[in-house]
Amino acid sequence: MKPAAFDYVRAETADEAVQQLRALGADARILAGGQSLMAVLNMRLAQPSALIDISRTAELDHVRVERGMLTVGAAATQSSVEWRATLADEVPLLAQAFPLISHFQIRNRGTVCGSVAHADPSAEIPLVLLALGGEVVLRNASKRRTLAAIDFFQGMLMTARAPDELLEAVRFPIATTGQRSAFTEFSARHGDFAIVSAAAVADARGLRLAVGGVADRPRLAQWPAGLRGADLEGALNDFAWELEAQDDAHASATFRRHLVRRLGAQVLARVTETTP
Amino acid sequence: MKQIGRDSLHTVRLQLNGTARSAPCTPRMLLSDFLRDSLGATGTHVGCEHGVCGACTVQIDGVASRACMTLAVQVEGRDIATVEGLCEADGPMSDLQEAFKRHHALQCGFCTAGILMSCDDYLRRRPDPSGAEVRDMLSGHLCRCTGYTPIVQAVLETAALRRAPTTAIPDAISTSED
Numbered sequence: 001m002k003p004a005a006f007d008y009v010r011a012e013t014a015d016e017a018v019q020q021l022r023a024l025g026a027d028a029r030i031l032a033g034g035q036s037l038m039a040v041l042n043m044r045l046a047q048p049s050a051l052i053d054i055s056r057t058a059e060l061d062h063v064r065v066e067r068g069m070l071t072v073g074a075a076a077t078q079s080s081v082e083w084r085a086t087l088a089d090e091v092p093l094l095a096q097a098f099p100l101i102s103h104f105q106i107r108n109r110g111t112v113c114g115s116v117a118h119a120d121p122s123a124e125i126p127l128v129l130l131a132l133g134g135e136v137v138l139r140n141a142s143k144r145r146t147l148a149a150i151d152f153f154q155g156m157l158m159t160a161r162a163p164d165e166l167l168e169a170v171r172f173p174i175a176t177t178g179q180r181s182a183f184t185e186f187s188a189r190h191g192d193f194a195i196v197s198a199a200a201v202a203d204a205r206g207l208r209l210a211v212g213g214v215a216d217r218p219r220l221a222q223w224p225a226g227l228r229g230a231d232l233e234g235a236l237n238d239f240a241w242e243l244e245a246q247d248d249a250h251a252s253a254t255f256r257r258h259l260v261r262r263l264g265a266q267v268l269a270r271v272t273e274t275t276p
Numbered sequence: 277m278k279q280i281g282r283d284s285l286h287t288v289r290l291q292l293n294g295t296a297r298s299a300p301c302t303p304r305m306l307l308s309d310f311l312r313d314s315l316g317a318t319g320t321h322v323g324c325e326h327g328v329c330g331a332c333t334v335q336i337d338g339v340a341s342r343a344c345m346t347l348a349v350q351v352e353g354r355d356i357a358t359v360e361g362l363c364e365a366d367g368p369m370s371d372l373q374e375a376f377k378r379h380h381a382l383q384c385g386f387c388t389a390g391i392l393m394s395c396d397d398y399l400r401r402r403p404d405p406s407g408a409e410v411r412d413m414l415s416g417h418l419c420r421c422t423g424y425t426p427i428v429q430a431v432l433e434t435a436a437l438r439r440a441p442t443t444a445i446p447d448a449i450s451t452s453e454d
Contacts, residue, residue, distance in 0.1 A: 010350075034347070053347075106342065
């Protein structure tokens with residue numbers, strides 16, 4: 001199908017983008033890589049009145065390390081991060097997740113910030129951001145604010161972004177010395193949305209497990225660094241039930257809980273160096 | 277800043293396979309339709325129109341992308357490469373196309389234009405891919421004829437020949453059963 005008609009604005013600067021967001025109202029959408037939005041428009045699941053194109057906004061197209069974070073601007077593609085030679089050292093969890101995100105051709109155009117802003121509960125990048133305790137930078141025409149990932153994701157395709165705000169950048173904490181991380185997922189076919197995805201991080205802060213595809217948003221469990229054996233298994237089982245999995249066309253709630261326990265145990269074993 | 281009203285015709289100018297081309301379109305026109313219907317470049321095929329099948333894959337400034345998930349107005353001034361540009365119309369085929377022919381890596385050909393444009397980009401970035409890496413890259417394309425194996429062989433052979441044009445093709449990838 002083809003998109004319904006919309007007005008088009010190409011923003012040359014981030015200022016223009018946020019001014020247009022304010023001027024055009026809540027029915028306008030930001031268009032970056034378009035690898036979620038264009039599919040939605042083509043299927044007419046959304047019919048925004050206007051698109052504000054930031055895919056060529058040079059000041060938003062950056063990937064850099066600053067203050068211990070890998071900062072990715074709103075126009076930077078997933079490929080531009082994935083093919084970064086130093087990524088596996090900087091944010092190894094993100095490097096592990098990229099090959100599981102859709103396909104090469106989609107990552108070439110899809111943006112990191114777009115995936116975070118879209119907030120699909122099965123998407124990999126939001127899960128990585130949550131597991132690592134990353135941040136999002138939001139700005140409107142008058143001010144800028146920074147939110148922790150855990151406060152940003154609010155529900156199915158719902159975030160704390162106000163209608164007049166642009167998700168300007170996301171920040172992934174650089175891996176600390178001794179930090180271990182692991183990512184895995186189960187999907188029907190390679191590149192499909194995950195039925196369940198799991199990311200684990202072990203460092204000085206303790207054990208963190210983030211799970212996607214089960215609840216209405218990526219969800220995080222945090223445990224003491226030394227939790228092992230039956231205690232960890234019990235905590236993981238409790239977490240699997242807390243997610244309140246639902247039956248849908250892709251998987252039953254029972255199967256999803258099973259996957260949380262299995263995939264959760266796998267990534268936890270990898271970060272705690274134990275046998276699952 | 278460029279603003280185009282929903283019903284306004286805007287002339288999009290771009291480079292198509294090295295030639296300056298232009299045509300008017302409204303903001304909602306997809307790059308895939310613009311190439312086929314406005315510029316007459318029908319080598320790019322349209323399948324699912326939501327980014328799943330890969331038939332419409334073209335290169336935008338050398339990067340393999342879905343034309344169905346890109347607006348024509350987004351690529352104003354850019355270099356667009358399509359299957360028509362892989363070789364001269366009456367000249368010899370490119371090494372990648374020759375390898376596809378040798379390995380019977382296509383049958384009906386519907387998916388082929390998109391696959392070639394992906395492989396062309398990928399091999400420039402990854403001149404020595406493993407079979408698993410090629411399969412991973414090809415996961416973004418649906419082919420209902422070949423079963424993919426001949427495509428993987430054609431891509432690996434092209435990579436091997438580019439690295440060592442005079443060396444015999446290794447047995448591991450020259451496994452055609454004829």
